[in-house]
Amino acid sequence: MKILVFGASGAIGQEITAELLRRGHSVVGVTRTAAPVEGLDVQFVQGDAADAASVAVLAQGVDAVVSAVGPRRGSENDEESLVGAARGLVEGLRLAGTRRLIVVGGAGSLEVAPGQRLVDTPDFHPAWKPAALAHARALDEIYRAADDLDWTYVSPAAVIEPGERTGSYRTGGDQLLTDEAGDSRISIPDYAIAIADLLDSGGAVRRRITVAH
Numbered sequence: 001m002k003i004l005v006f007g008a009s010g011a012i013g014q015e016i017t018a019e020l021l022r023r024g025h026s027v028v029g030v031t032r033t034a035a036p037v038e039g040l041d042v043q044f045v046q047g048d049a050a051d052a053a054s055v056a057v058l059a060q061g062v063d064a065v066v067s068a069v070g071p072r073r074g075s076e077n078d079e080e081s082l083v084g085a086a087r088g089l090v091e092g093l094r095l096a097g098t099r100r101l102i103v104v105g106g107a108g109s110l111e112v113a114p115g116q117r118l119v120d121t122p123d124f125h126p127a128w129k130p131a132a133l134a135h136a137r138a139l140d141e142i143y144r145a146a147d148d149l150d151w152t153y154v155s156p157a158a159v160i161e162p163g164e165r166t167g168s169y170r171t172g173g174d175q176l177l178t179d180e181a182g183d184s185r186i187s188i189p190d191y192a193i194a195i196a197d198l199l200d201s202g203g204a205v206r207r208r209i210t211v212a213h
């Protein structure tokens, strides 16, 4: 497949790109800077997920788009950048006539009990809250409303970190997945495998899923 990865230079985007290349897909990485990443043999092009016109040009003729964009660092706020990217991607894919979109989302909107989101629990780290709320808004207001696209929003476990590539993971729906010890974790390489599996299977269309060990 021909796949466009927005945020391909990021911590998660790099692993997704490497996994897709390993499977023989044709991948182009998109970032605002187009700066290459050492050791990642992929073409980078300049583009902005928040700019629908830029997305439309790049997404023309591709089979699928993956977004692993992160909140902007610095003065701009998380909400503006993540919600803006969601709007730009959805509108850009519509203009390009490309339907498949896989989004690297946040874990904060996952439920820990009926009606209670992880982001609203007292121990949720305050520093992560703005991004978690922005991810939740993008899911509820933009992706869930895009019923003309084949989107899948993939929330990682509460903790996603560098680690082993085991090839083993569990998937769930809107509820946070935890292990026997009560921890919710996934390694970035296994999360990347889950994303690549989704692209290969075409599954979980117009749904949020979560991936954890």
Ligand SMILES: NC(=O)c1ccc[n+]([C@@H]2O[C@H](COP(=O)([O-])OP(=O)(O)OC[C@H]3O[C@@H](n4cnc5c(N)ncnc54)[C@H](OP(=O)(O)O)[C@@H]3O)[C@@H](O)[C@H]2O)c1
Binding pocket: 006, 007, 008, 009, 010, 011, 012, 013, 030, 031, 032, 033, 034, 035, 047, 048, 049, 050, 068, 069, 070, 071, 072, 085, 104, 105, 106, 107, 108, 131, 156, 157, 158, 159, 160
């Ligand atoms: N448990 C959780 O909920 C959890 C934990 C970790 C991460 N995440 C989410 O996972 C996503 C990826 O995280 P990460 O740590 O891999 O991010 P990261 O390392 O900060 O990388 C972000 C990537 O996105 C690109 N980017 C940012 N804005 C863009 C835009 N508007 N258009 C095109 N490219 C853009 C950046 O490149 P340029 O700056 O060059 O454009 C970079 O390649 C984030 O949304 C993050 O919130 C969730």
